[in-house]
């Protein structure tokens with residue numbers, strides 16, 4: 001039926017390393033150029049994790065040129081996903097913090113597994129960093145200004161039930177039904193003529209995408225100088241240590 005399934009596979013936690021981001025963007029571009037493909041189901045092959053978000057090791061202890069290169073690729077992936085002409089449905093089969101949530105938010109419809117261990121949200125403030133304005137814009141577009149304001153300040157990671165209530169996801173289903181539900185949602189969306197759906201999607205999303213397009217270079221510079229600060233590097237160090245200690 002012209003539907004591709006993209007499975008994120010970057011063990012152990014599907015963090016979005018530079019390599020992973022680049023491959024993702026290229027795969028998406030290929031699908032976009034394949035006229036037989038009308039929809040993509042985005043999911044994960046890592047058990048219990050949709051995506052741990054941006055790779056912290058790409059943002060910690062590197063040099064400004066690396067940060068700039070990394071951020072350019074984050075922007076690129078986001079623009080491709082958010083403005084895709086294809087129907088994107090996410091089958092969220094695991095934890096989905098920060099950049100993981102961003103991937104899901106780019107989709108036209110989000111189905112999440114009903115497992116309270118899985119959480120989703122933009123938790124940047126908990127790491128001592130700030131969600132960029134275009135993450136924020138997409139959050140506001142999805143859940144409204146007040147909910148986004150609160151969730152962004154608190155860095156809230158929502159359980160599936162909470163995510164459904166606030167509108168971060170569209171549907172919560174038993175874990176073993178995430179994929180079949182994503183497929184049935186896709187079938188419904190495929191019934192809409194592409195041209196009218198695409199023009200409508202463009203009308204809804206263009207201003208948000210253009211907001212980044214017109215200031216991509218400045219956004220790269222902001223990110224690079226922000227992430228290079230000693231205080232921010234210290235926060236990231238502490239967060240990485242906390243992740244390590246959780247194990248021991």
Ligand SMILES: CC/C=C\C/C=C\C/C=C\C/C=C/C(=O)SCCNC(=O)CCNC(=O)[C@H](O)C(C)(C)COP(=O)(O)OP(=O)(O)OC[C@H]1O[C@@H](n2cnc3c(N)ncnc32)[C@H](O)[C@@H]1OP(=O)(O)O
Pocket residue numbers: 012013015049051052053054055056057095097098099100123124127129130131132222223226227240243244246247
């Ligand atoms: C003025 C403003 C201007 C510009 C903006 C500036 C800044 C904003 C920049 C960026 C926005 C950031 C977006 C992000 O996405 S940041 C990443 C946020 N992600 C997280 O907080 C998730 C952290 N991870 C977890 O909570 C757990 O790992 C998880 C629930 C995903 C899985 O738990 P599990 O118990 O299964 O595994 P762990 O033992 O915790 O992890 C295994 C292994 O993986 C490493 N790990 C985890 N997450 C990441 C990651 N995101 N990046 C890199 N590495 C990660 C973890 O440390 C473990 O490593 P090791 O100990 O070596 O095995």
